[in-house]
Amino acid sequence: MKTRKFIDSMVILAAAGSGGNGCLAFRREKYIAKGGPDGGDGGRGGHVILRVDPNTDSLISLFFNPEQRAEKGQHGMGKRMHGRNGEDLVVLVPCGTEVRDASNGQLLCDLVEPGAEMIIAKGGRGGLGNPHWQTSTHQTPYEHTDGEPGEEKKIQLDVKLLADVGLVGFPNAGKSSILSQISHAHPKIGAYAFTTINPIIGTVMVGEDFETTSYRVADIPGIIKNAHQGVGLGLDFLRHIERATCLAIVVDMSGSEGRDPVEDYRTVRHEMKMYNPDLLERSMLVIANKMDLPESAENLKVFRRKTKTKPLPVSTETGEGLELLKTRLHQMIHHLA
Ligand SMILES: Nc1nc2c(ncn2[C@@H]2O[C@H](COP(=O)(O)OP(=O)(O)OP(=O)(O)O)[C@@H](O)[C@H]2O)c(=O)[nH]1
Ligand SMILES: [Mg+2]
Known part of the structure; x- marks a missing residue:
């Protein structure tokens, strides 16, 4: 029987989704010559989340997918329609998984309890649509911001069975x-x-x-x-x-x-x-x-x-x-x- 020390160990890339861009738009309707700004905000990018699943006992599924990328946030749209948030990506890991920053070996967390979870890479915030810049003296703002990039990290995962x-x-x-x-x-x-x-x-x-x-x-x-x-x-x-x-x-x-x-x-x-x-x-x-x-x-x-x-x-x-x-x-x- 194999010694039950580090039964599995690997580095994965956790890439959160970027935020959607804020929209630049103005209201356009029949008989309204010059409508106000109505660009929606971009949605937040999806997080990459590690979650302990008691039915998982190795990192084998990650071995074949070492790059875990969460969805991007949707861009904002006209008529003040906000973009949808990117879907969070949940990565299942076994009980007793130590998570380290692969760049410096720093321990980020020890995931032990079933159901315990941690956001390992945060999704980028969505950009703001142009209505945010509207003031009484600034009725036709062209300002709007792009979504922020999602966090990207290389993380080291070490599964340690809890105890022999x-x-x-x-x-x-x-x-x-x-x-x-x-x-x-x-x-x-x-x-x-x-x-x-x-x-x-x-x-x-x-x-x-x-x-x-x-x-x-x-x-x-x-x-x-x-x-x-x-x-x-x-x-x-x-x-x-x-x-x-x-x-x-x-x-x-x-x-x-x-x-x-x-x-x-x-x-x-x-x-x-x-x-x-x-x-x-x-x-x-x-x-x-x-x-x-x-x-x-x-x-x-x-x-x-x-x-x-x-x-x-x-x-x-x-x-x-x-x-x-x-x-x-x-x-x-x-x-x-
Ligand atoms: N004489 C003697 N004392 C011991 C021995 N082993 C432990 N002790 C003493 O027994 C006491 C309790 O020891 P611990 O190791 O804290 O006991 P424990 O089982 O972990 O106790 P809990 O954490 O309260 O459950 C301490 O005062 C120790 O010094 C031994 O072999 N001989
Ligand atoms: Mg004791």
């Missing part, structure tokens, strides 16, 4: 600590519940030199009992790991603050099921964290027996098990083990 692995667990289980140790991400870590509010993704590198490959791990807020009813931060954020191939449930094995690791584990699974039962069908790893604390070893034995799982013992304090964790996750993503 999602870390789930109770608040304070150590999800963010783990991510910060196995990747270059710097999530906030704190000895209080719900330190993490926004999902964050870290890239984990495995292998050496030319053999290096990577995968993406998402750290999300903690889940507590009845989160599916909105308790704590709720469960909405689980959508960020819905596309992950593997999930890892992080359990605080020390049972600090009177917690029971077995109960935590069951609660987390139950809440995941309430959100989307498919989540429990993913490849799943249980991470037994905080193994440096005194109660952890004993708790782990009980945990193994009661849950019939084979948790991977780790500690972000001592570093125990973290290298193995990186490899295990890599193997799971690629179905190597």
